[in-house]
Ligand SMILES: NC(=O)c1ccc[n+]([C@@H]2O[C@H](COP(=O)([O-])OP(=O)(O)OC[C@H]3O[C@@H](n4cnc5c(N)ncnc54)[C@H](O)[C@@H]3O)[C@@H](O)[C@H]2O)c1
């Protein structure tokens with residue numbers, strides 16, 4: 481079992497990572513003073529495969545467990561579903577002194593986390609991510625949110641978990657598509673830490689094949705980088721660095737995810753986003769040519785080449801240009817060197833987009 485600590489003063493918490501470690505979870509709950517009254521929030525896919533084992537393990541150690549099962553998919557990240565969950569929590573009489581255990585991918589994590597942030601003005605949260613994207617990225621850092629028809633992640637709160645519990649064994653039942661999604665977030669870390677780049681150059685294929693040891697290793701590496709960024713800039717208030725560098729690939733990624741009407745999954749959109757943004761960094765003369773080649777050859781090895789011709793090119797250009805001029809674009813410059821710039825012109829975005837959408 482490995483541990484990465486997120487140091488945030490009195491909100492400090494551990495991220496526990498390991499293989500076949502589910503039986504340890506009650507013990508960790510007891511150690512960290514998680515109340516004996518808990519609600520597990522999960523989705524139908526995860527419930528069908530993994531819910532019984534976690535539930536029984538907690539009940540066996542004296543926990544009273546309420547289970548709340550939502551439908552899978554990004555569309556559930558809504559205020560409507562949140563309200564439905566709150567109703568179920570109230571019906572189950574979940575008191576203030578209780579905890580929500582989020583058990584699923586990033587969708588469940590974001591909505592369960594948001595519910596924990598607002599239910600009775602906030603109750604404890606434990607993140608038990610079951611997707612690669614969840615374990616690498618979304619379970620850590622306290623960002624919780626649901627979508628609004630006008631904008632993704634529009635309504636949310638910062639609510640840090642009491643601990644994160646990542647059992648790599650869950651990933652053995654993950655569809656191939658979801659491995660690519662996790663890889664999307666992992667790839668951005670290769671632009672933040674040279675040792676991750678080198679590791680991926682050697683082990684990309686093993687990640688794609690779901691090798692548990694390699695997965696555990698890369699999850700730990702990415703978690704350490706993310707923990708340091710959160711410690712430095714918990715609420716993303718530093719406009720020129722800090723946590724915002726985690727938005728690599730996301731200016732284009734979010735635009736594509738949105739315009740695909742969520743046909744593209746978040747992590748898939750990030751894979752494509754990283755490719756576009758790498759070309760944008762080159763077209764704008766920002767990235768060192770040697771580094772460009774290294775990232776390009778890694779990104780090209782990812783076996784993901786979807787047809788996105790159903791997305792309107794002009795709409796992407798418009799959205800990305802607006803984002804670039806507003807929040808700014810996060811782009812790779814050199815080894816472990818990132819810039820956040822508002823200087824990317826629509827002309828550059830248009831010329832690069834032609835390579836990706838007809
Ligand atoms: N809060 C953050 O910091 C943060 C960061 C990145 C992404 N996100 C959010 O995360 C979401 C994407 O998360 P995701 O990629 O995990 O998608 P997801 O939660 O939709 O999960 C993907 C699919 O895998 C299924 N699944 C989950 N675990 C499984 C398992 N062990 N075996 C079999 N199937 C399983 C789910 O039911 C779902 O169908 C997006 O909404 C994104 O905005 C949040």
Ligand SMILES: [Zn+2]
Nearest residue numbers: 665730746750
């Ligand atoms: Zn992301």
